[in-house]
Amino acid sequence: MAIPKDYFAWAARQFDPAHIHEKPEALRGIRVLDLSVIYFGPATADFLGELGAEVIKVEMPGQGDVTRILGNASFFWKNVSVAFFCANHSKYHVGIDMHRSAGQELIRQLATRSDVVVENFKAGTLEEKFGIGYRQLRELNPRLIYVANTGFGQWGPFSRGRASYDGLAQAVSGLTAITGDGEVPTKIGNYLGDWFGASMSALGVLAALRWRDRTGEGQFVEMAQCEGLLRAMDWTWLYAGLTGRDRAKAGNGDHVFSPAGVYRCSDGYVALVAGTDGEFRSLCRLIGQARLAKDPRFASRASRRETAHARALEAVIGAWCARRTRAQVEAAARKAGIAAAPVMTAKDQIDDPHLRARRSVWEHDDPVYSQMVECGPAPKLSATPARIKWAGKPVGFHNDFVLRSVLGLDPERIRALYAEGAIGRWAEGRRGAGPPEGWKGEGVLE
């Protein structure tokens, strides 16, 4: 049956980005206390924040989160590394020294008034070292949902003394071993283990929130990044269990769909897949090789996958792509009902009208950092759209605002906390921690 003529106009009205900021937020009223660093924890809180939760990010006074100083000189922009912003949108930034008892007490008071706590310390650290672990905080707030992100989990042989980064998760899970081809391993270019883990962690929190909406009960949720990647390897384990073998590396091909590949065009690379018999016939016509559709080597998905057959197809498709630009291939394939997509660079994405119209490229004007171009929230919600409200801020930027408005502390008490070092802002002159040169107090919340 046909697609109704007015469908896309109707859909565009449901999601019209011009109205994002007028619409309500799904998680409004949920407060998240973010005690984490780098990406895995902060992104968990960030994803909840995109959906409307109020996120209070706690950092060590002086230097703050290490993402503020990542990268070489090309990363530094307005006195901070560009690596900092992607996991820290629309948060309230407070600098609290958790090594001091007055700092720990502030965390307890904030957790008492929070719905969710996010942390990514080594298992047990917050309880044993700082007195603000799950068992201590739930005494103060039984409705609390406490999510702890680690590499290997809170318990089990590998949880003791082993730290983790995304790259480790890629390696130990087996994902690297099924990626690419050849002897030298391919490191996946982004911090996939952190980001996928963070979104899974946010999903765990939201399931716990559903339970709390029903019963009033909080709980402890944990997410281990190595286990996240293990889970995202489709049929790898089932295959190993049945055959005793590792699945073969497939490079840019696919064990299921063929032809599938990445081809060089005159201006870059394009990915192209014709996964059904119908799409394959259409592709043969498109590239002027209609006879291939009748060739017994390519008669079924199964026979097209055989290595020699797949190679033969790849050569023909590759030759056709080589004489065209990425846009020509994409447009011609689309007209023929075949999936082809340019291998997009950041520059391609920033200039792409489609991604801009969907706010996946999100441009905003921040009071401290002025014009920003970032990746917008992934899911689009018609009634409660996810959004970016402001960019990450210097260490302790919202100290006074949060301590006054959330904890009701008076200015005298706040001054005393600064004086004893329980709270603090950025250290002057410390790269990555403070505001840009020439900042004159813009963005401060009274």
Added chain:
Amino acid sequence: MSAEHAKPVDGPPWEQWIRAAEEPSRVPDLPEALDDLMVLDLSHGHYGALLTATYLAELGAEVIKVEPPDGDPARRWGPPDASVGGEGLAFLAEARNRYHVTLDLGTAEGRRLVKGLAERADVLVEGFAPGRLDGLGLGYRQLSKLNRRLVYVACSAWGQFGPKAKGQPAEYDLTDQALSGLLHITGDPEAPPVKVGSWISAYAQAVWGAVAALAALHWRVHSGRGQMIDVTGAEALMRYLEYTLLLQHASGHTRGRTGLYEIAVFPYTFVPVKDGWAFIAGYTDPNFGALCRVMGRPDLARDPRFNTTLQRTQLENEVQLRDEIQKWSVNHTAEEILAKVLADPGPGIVVFGPLNPPTRTLEEEHWWERGCFKRIMDPIYGDLLLQMPVWRMTRTPPRLKWPCRPAGYHQEHVLQKYFGRPTSGHTERR
């Protein structure tokens, strides 16, 4: 330091307590977070939509999968050299915990029954071409009139709106990886880009679809209203590309492929070891100090090429530093290096682990003890090794109940439950 002010906890040490609280064998006795929800799974040859419903099913939702009389085409997806009971392994691995019915959307009776189910559903997940279900009278536009509380998740390659939405082709993982920008930054600069080996975009699309659906359900508690959610696999992965867009905006630097090097953090790389390959990292100053200590090369920590994070992430320095690490690592097995790492007293910590083929991962006791994998003897499909849900939750843990079932397996049960009697207009199988 004032740890002495920390209020001690009554009871066993943390590790012991949390292990007992998350004990895998206790899971069936505990309640499920989402067991008041009904989810209609209309994924049809769409892995991301299928997985969206899978996550919700693991967390306790009742998921009803509607397939055409000859089954979801995704049932035939799997590697060529293994299948079980005619099911492709990709489907069998993930189509779990569902109730399977067959309804023909091409008939008025089939559509009537889908509408009847949608009237009672909390969430509907689909992966048809945008507008396709709308054309059948089963889109959000029509179903929301029957059920204003419905949360409708639509998965597609280019989305439901935007200049490229109309006329889009089918969604595949490879094209999603290309559009997301992840493909461009994976691999060596001198070679073509390399895709992630699993269908990672579908996993990413599914987690965003499920996150958005649960956020929408929270909002529904007070508003009483559902909504429509639009998720693409490409944008799902694109959100995972950290600073890529801002770096472009701020410095004009287009992030490219860097192979085993890294523009933001170093060392953070794979190195050869005596018995294979391994990951090794120590990129902050204290952690780099620990790495140099473990390597027995304290001189490197003071070397002006490597003594700050800024210096260590200069590409020419990265190459030299990785060479130094490799000279050392090739003389030790992964196990030997891990022992050194674990024995290091600090300050700082080295992150290290072997690059495992999947069959090696399966030999490690850690994952089994934590219940990451399970071997089951299924009455229909036999001996299956399956990956388990990933979240540990002390009150409402997720769980695997059963693997996929043949198309239409629960026909009578579902129609009886929702329509009170067996209904015509379908073909029952098995």
